[in-house]
Amino acid sequence: MSRSRLLPLTGILVALAAWQIAVSSHPASLIPGPFVVARGIGELAARGLLVKYVVASLFRVTWGYLTAFVIAIPLGLALGLIRRGEMAVNPILQLLRPISPLAWIPIAILWFGVGDISAIFLIFLASLLPLTVATMNAVHNIDPVHLAAARNFGIPLRARITRVLVPAILPQLIVAMRIALGVAWLVVVAAEMIAVNSGLGFLIVDARNAGNRYDLVIAGMVLIGLIGIILDLMMRRMERLDSVRWGYAAQ
């Protein structure tokens, strides 16, 4: 096995061992060791909750994130291109940006009640701002020479958007999409703790409330971490596309 795989694996094994040793030396603690947590994950799988909760969380993230994406990209492009629009809208964006999406939970529940829509709304908000701002900034960063060349060749507006504007911002946009998806995944867990009764966030709260099942609490945490990594790896794959690699510093 190559060193690039061996070292991370060693790191994980050492961490798991340290965890087990710490738990074994404090038998009174409620925190379970890795084997108990693994059994917890097995139990969730056997009860059919594993797939159900993972799907529920991914379902909310998908809808919230995609809705945000569909609105943020055209909005960001328009704001990036139209200086006056940016001057009008940017202060609002900047004001909303430092507000944690979680601060919207009471309003989400007020508007949409307890249920999927509230959770999706929170994920939507969490993804919308970073995607919009990143798109806008990416448009500002386009090399003016490329825009001038596109104008010179007199290509129609639609082609100018699809063949110049979008590919020019794509490298930066993919990075923003990755970050936004990470935030969306953070937010779904929090939203599920409050607004719904399924999903990995709900699992964590429910396991604690229903009899201090800390093995399931940590099982939920581990699952959240693993799925987060998988989502990030999927987004990273896009950075390797031939048509965007120019936008990243040479390796």
Added chain:
Amino acid sequence: MKVQFSGISMRFGAMDALQDVNIGVEEGEFLCILGPSGCGKSTLLNIAGGFLTPSKGSVTIDGETVTGPDRRRIFVFQERGVFPWLTVEGNIGFGLFDLPEAERRQRIAQYVHLVGLEGFEKSYPRELSGGMKQRVEVARALAVNPDVLFLDEPFGALDSITRLQMRSELLRIWRAEKKTVLFVTHDIEESVQLADRVVVMSARPGRIRRVVDIDIAHPRDLSSRRYIELRDLIFGEIGLAHQV
């Protein structure tokens, strides 16, 4: 006259970038605009390209006043003008959006061949050298069959050997394609090697000091008496003693 500059003046704030520039360019002529940095030569080219509007005066091409960029006259920037997200093929075919696919393919192949980039059709600009990128940009410009080419210090970022090769390449293409070329440079040798006429400009405000006819047939012998005479004439005109 193919291109006519009439009474062009350009102010940027309090700075006079150009003052009363008048010059005509003949069809098929290779005109070099030469001057020190900040003499407004690039501004002048951008005005002709339709990217800037002069404060006074106008440019006409075929008797038509220039009001904006036009695909009949293509501007070639330094090599960074190529689109990094498109392959060599994609770049060269960029302006050919209104051609049927078969004709587009054929035209791309023709210009890939003209600039000698066979085998690199599917390469991305990041995989090419500076000189190759510059070839891609020239091919992209020529592929739409413009009648005027504007080149703004196109070889400025290349090493001196590649620059020499690119010059003879450009001359070969110019003779094959018979375009009117306006070429901006701050390199005296370059202007004498390439141009039919050299417009020597002075700085702040930018205006024409002198127009020098380069009456040497191509290919030019860079050690001929006439070449050295003309080169020294321009050196003198710019106020440089020809000594290092």
